[in-house]
Amino acid sequence: MTDVASESGGLLLGAKAISRMLLCGIGADELAAAELEAGVDEYVDVWTPTLHTVARFELISVLVDLDDAIGDVAVAFTEAVATGSVAMLNWQVTARFVRPVFLDSDHLLEPTGAVLHVAGAASVSFTAAGRADRVRCYYDRLALVEQIVSPRGGGTIA
Numbered sequence: 001m002t003d004v005a006s007e008s009g010g011l012l013l014g015a016k017a018i019s020r021m022l023l024c025g026i027g028a029d030e031l032a033a034a035e036l037e038a039g040v041d042e043y044v045d046v047w048t049p050t051l052h053t054v055a056r057f058e059l060i061s062v063l064v065d066l067d068d069a070i071g072d073v074a075v076a077f078t079e080a081v082a083t084g085s086v087a088m089l090n091w092q093v094t095a096r097f098v099r100p101v102f103l104d105s106d107h108l109l110e111p112t113g114a115v116l117h118v119a120g121a122a123s124v125s126f127t128a129a130g131r132a133d134r135v136r137c138y139y140d141r142l143a144l145v146e147q148i149v150s151p152r153g154g155g156t157i158a
Contacts, residue, residue: 009082011085011124012080012087015080015087015088015089015124016089017035018039018040018132019089021036021063022122023073023093023137024075026063027064027066027068033063033064036056036060037056039131039132040056040059040131040133041127041129041131042055042056043056043133044131044133044134044135045133045134046135046136047137048137049139049141050141068098069098069109070095070116071095072098073094075092075093077090078092078119085126086124086125088122088123089121089122089123090121093116093119094115095115096115096116097111097113098113099111101148116147116148117147118143120138120140122135123135
């Protein structure tokens with residue numbers, strides 16, 4: 001992702017790569033961690049409904065340790081527009097509820113394998129050097145939780 005903003009369509013490529021990592025995590029993938037480190041500013045400000053970080057090292061740490069209760073994640077970008085130094089994306093995620101997760105400190109949700117569908121949007125701002133310095137990723141967290149706990153295939157509270 002280094003200097004992607006200087007290439008034709010680079011804003012969109014960089015924004016998609018960063019968004020995909022936010023939505024899927026990076027786990028122990030050292031190559032993905034290095035790619036993310038190269039593509040974001042040292043003081044990148046990232047916000048999603050489930051996290052807020054203000055530094056690159058914080059972001060990478062969170063994405064390495066991201067909860068893996070949701071697996072088999074597939075991201076599809078349905079619309080992408082870049083103007084100036086900002087890229088805006090609409091996306092859809094399909095995934096499965098595959099591992100236990102705590103809803104809160106007292107309620108463990110057992111996995112059901114239920115298919116989850118979430119749609120959202122992201123905006124990524126880039127510096128003149130081509131590194132992301134502000135990322136916003138929006139989706140309906142309540143809709144996701146409802147799919148996990150619903151009797152139509154979501155998890156049950158233990």
